[in-house]
Amino acid sequence: MGQDGRHRRARSTITDVAKAARVHPSTVSRALSAQPGHILRPETRARVVAAADRLGYRPSALARSLRLRRTLTLGMLVPDIANTFLAGIIKGAEEAAHERGYALVLCNTGDLPEREATYIRVLREREVDGVLVASTRMADATVDGMRADRFPFVLVNRGAGGTDDLVVTVDNIAAAAAVVDHLVSLGHTRIAHVAGPRSTTTGAERAAGVVAAARRHGVHAEIVEAETWSEAEGYRAASQLFRGEPPTAAFGANDLLALGVLRAAREAGLAVPADLALAGFNDTPEAVLADLTTIHVAQEEMGAHAARLLIARLEGEPIAERNVVLAAALVVRGSTAAGIVRRRIA
Amino acid sequence: MGQDGRHRRARSTITDVAKAARVHPSTVSRALSAQPGHILRPETRARVVAAADRLGYRPSALARSLRLRRTLTLGMLVPDIANTFLAGIIKGAEEAAHERGYALVLCNTGDLPEREATYIRVLREREVDGVLVASTRMADATVDGMRADRFPFVLVNRGAGGTDDLVVTVDNIAAAAAVVDHLVSLGHTRIAHVAGPRSTTTGAERAAGVVAAARRHGVHAEIVEAETWSEAEGYRAASQLFRGEPPTAAFGANDLLALGVLRAAREAGLAVPADLALAGFNDTPEAVLADLTTIHVAQEEMGAHAARLLIARLEGEPIAERNVVLAAALVVRGSTAAGIVRRRIA
């Protein structure tokens, strides 16, 4: 053992174990997989188990997958691992997957449609059993392709293209409206919304929630659109807002955008919350640090839910809801401190 | 096509393509893998390519891996995906891996030794070609096992157990010393260090750097140890510090610990930097938000470097350095603002 210089010593296979236990390989297979139909003499089983143990035998998932026609592996597409909101979703998905014996292959798309298409191809060549798509911008063609091939997938934090897809999202419209309700209740009537990219369902829905709520309250909502979900874009978009007479309240379509607004506000000489009430969306760690009023989303639950939904689909289990919409909660923090606003109202 | 209700239509295999192109499967294999040794008539190749195209043929990575005895897959063990520092490392690793045709299977260990052992087992059953270990607490037995089996792995941001391991780290000792140098240069003589767990090489090295630098400067360094790398533990550890006469400067072994110190300081009525200079380590987005002086580490580069190192090992390429120590840079921000300290010195 170990006479080979560069290569590691070969793993022992089912045949090695069979020889050691003086049985046929198929008997080893039966002894080691505790299927109900497998009846074999305890003595034989013990001999096999002992041999397997002695040789440190581990079945090859590869060979098994080839035979069983499933890999017990899920793919996951995310636009940016470093985004703390997505990290929570990934964590939840990873945990739920592993709980059911599935591994998770992660793909970071950088929100680039070409990379998404490439990754989907790679994942399918690797025969993952299904994919979780947390990517916001995916070209519809890619999703359409999966639908056409009946390839199992679940959309996470991203609207459905087709009506029949499996989807896990939050109620963006209601949540965005809740933020506006909150701001209006503090007396604000000139509210700005830094919307996410229109090309994403998430961005569109949140903006729609703002518009609807503003109309209902009869207040003015000015909407500027960010091109990406980044702090830098929030800053850029907000800078436009503060050129003329600034609004008294601003709502970023996610926390990063709100942080960008915060920076722009400071540069424009506006204090938060004294001169500008500010809210975000997602309740990321950054929101906590910046004391930001925001919408709390149960990220890990969202990821876990999506993974479980996909696995249920794969295992042919009954699916209660194809379209899961998680509730979200408003978290009020210092950035919309009522005390300050009372002064403003007075 | 599509007569099957629940299951998706079967993928076409190499045999299907062979039949369609009226050649032998092995010819299809040769036509589609552009190896130098493969000489075949352009006409034949064209016919095969056309057939493959028509059938939407994708080779099965599974079958190929079985035959080739490699999966072009890497495993990666991280203690916590949601940690922004690790997220950067993961991102860099994922990108570098995919660049060379490798996929990355992510495993979140929660820093629990049992889960690490389990995951290593799972990854090896799946026959990943190697693993990246960014986990700080891994039981030495697990690492020893991989070493004994000559199973390829690279340690990331974690000290080596064995001298011959492949390792990518930052120069923790020098960096920690640089922080102390900085604080001393501002006039501080009573410096506290909230160290990471002693059981981790990272924690131990940073503490050692602090001790060495303090001794060199002839100043007092009080060290308290956190049990985990979390904000909560930073808070708990720092609370002890502020019972008696507080230090004038504090250094958290990572940014999260420093944030915990920040919270404790505020509760104790100490303003940062007016009453307490504060520094962290890693330069995470949180450090930027909290305006924290810290050590900048090129996370993505670190992850990418580790992945490339592992792949070089796998592909038998020459390896220049087995033990890569990346430099880190001190980033001075408001939490150790010189102006404030000058007042303190005077």
Add this chain to the structure above:
DNA sequence: TTGTACGCGTTATCAA
């Protein structure tokens, strides 16, 4: 209760 035979989809090797 256990052994035999075969197939999962590829590719390396040898023969033609």
Add this chain to the structure above:
DNA sequence: TTGATAACGCGTACAA
């Protein structure tokens, strides 16, 4: 230049 054969490691009808 192409075809035939075998093997990668496993699981499962079917036979014994």
